[in-house]
Amino acid sequence: MATIKDVSKLAGVSVATVSRYLNKNGYVSKEAGETIAEVIEKLNYRPNNIARSLAGMKTATIGLMVPDILNPFFPELARAIEDAANDYGYTVMLCNTDNDSAKEQKYIDTLLHKQVDGIIISSYGIKPEHLSSLQKQSIPVILIDNVFSSDSVVSLTVENERGGELAVEHLLERGCSKIAHICGPLSITSSRERTAGFENASRGTDWFTPSLIGYSDFTVHGGYTAMLELLSIHPDLDGIFASNDLMAAGALKALQESGKNVPRDVKVIGFDGIGLEMMTPELSTIAQPISELGKTAMDSLMGLIRKESDILTDQVFPVTLIAKQSTMTN
Known part of the structure; x- marks a missing residue:
């Protein structure tokens, strides 16, 4: 097995130079770096991370x-x-x-x-x-x-609170007149902020009431059960903002099983922007970068x-x- 000394000898540089190159710490000329890289590949050299850590170096x-x-x-x-x-x-x-x-x-x-x-x-x-x-x-x-x-x-x-506002504004623009929210765990900062955004955009409307907020756990099943509970209280709701895309997927399933057509009867938007292209209908979302x-x-x-x-x-x-x-x- 090749050692750092073998690399330095074949590359014609000091062990310290090879070490600086490997750790990306300190100056190594472009020419020396290219030579070291070629030698490392030729010798199939692999740094011993355990030895490096014992010597006070990084484990990468x-x-x-x-x-x-x-x-x-x-x-x-x-x-x-x-x-x-x-x-x-x-x-x-x-x-x-x-x-x-x-x-x-x-x-x-x-x-x-x-x-x-x-x-x-x-x-x-x-x-x-x-x-x-x-x-x-x-x-x-x-x-x-x-x-x-x-x-x-x-x-x-991310702008969680603004994302909640955007979701409600979008549903209102699409003609919704009674929007419910499926909130994630309130112990989570992002969940609280998204719910705050929902409340910001909903307060002052003639339809808003705290019972339009359901609580879940950021899972598909959680979104499903929260959606059924919301429907039992507000069967006339026509918009849903779920605090993540998985809960939105669960809400879609509950709505379809309850005989609600999405998006004709109820419009649904999630949060995260994860890849759920196979879902029908395809999910609107507030996407994180x-x-x-x-x-x-x-x-x-x-x-x-x-x-x-x-x-x-x-x-x-x-x-x-x-x-x-x-x-x-x-």
């Missing part, structure tokens, strides 16, 4: 914590993060937490044991004490879709890992209305 590994890998939003996000990580020469350890706080702590302990260089957390059950334990270990962290105002951790979110979120998360984390960014600020990304068949006019 990060952790990614998500709450539910069955929700298509998170595989899309993970793919974007992995693509960006690959460009940096990093690998990603995926941790599916199932919204379980104890499981999240177990994953954090495992990632610390594996000596990852940083962690991206897009998990709803994460608690301030989890973040504190990481900060004590000097592990760089980026949060996605969650905010802890009391902690000095960078958060990447998932790829941009993932890439920015990885870029920001690398800035922290390399200590290139002393101060990073929270970022809020815009959302986009995508109108499809589920909100078509009659």
Whole structure:
């Protein structure tokens, strides 16, 4: 098995130069970098990450914590993060937490044991004490879709409240006169913000009442049961804004089983913009920039890992209305 000394000897450079090239830390001339790359490929050299970590160097590994890998939003996000990580020469350890706080702590302990260089957390059950334990270990962290105002951790979110307003405005423009909302768990920042957007756009109308808000858990089944309950209270509703696309899919199923035609009788819009092209009718949605979120998360984390960014600020990304068949006019 080739060693770093073999690479330096064949490339005609010092071991320190090869090390700087591998770690992307410090100056390496373009010519030397090209030569080292050729030698690495020729020798099929692979850095010993365990040895590197014991020597106080980077392991070129990060952790990614998500709450539910069955929700298509998170595989899309993970793919974007992995693509960006690959460009940096990093690998990603995926941790599916199932919204379980104890499981999240177990994953954090495992990632610390594996000596990852940083962690991206897009998990709803994460608690301030989890973040504190990481900060004590000097592990760089980026949060996605969650905010802890009391902690000095960078958060990447989207315009959730504005997205809720856009959804209601779109349904009103399409002729709806009584709109209900299927809300996600109120313990989740994004869910609360989307519901606030719904309330902002609905208050002042002659049809709004708090009973038009149903509560669910960001799953297809949750959307299905919440939709049936809303129909039992408001059989005359003609518009639905679901706080994510999976709940919207469940709502569509419940409406169809209840004899409601979508979009003729009830128009439905979701939130996230995940790939649900096979759904009939195709779902209108408020789309998040998932790829941009993932890439920015990885870029920001690398800035922290390399200590290139002393101060990073929270970022809020815009959302986009995508109108499809589920909100078509009659």
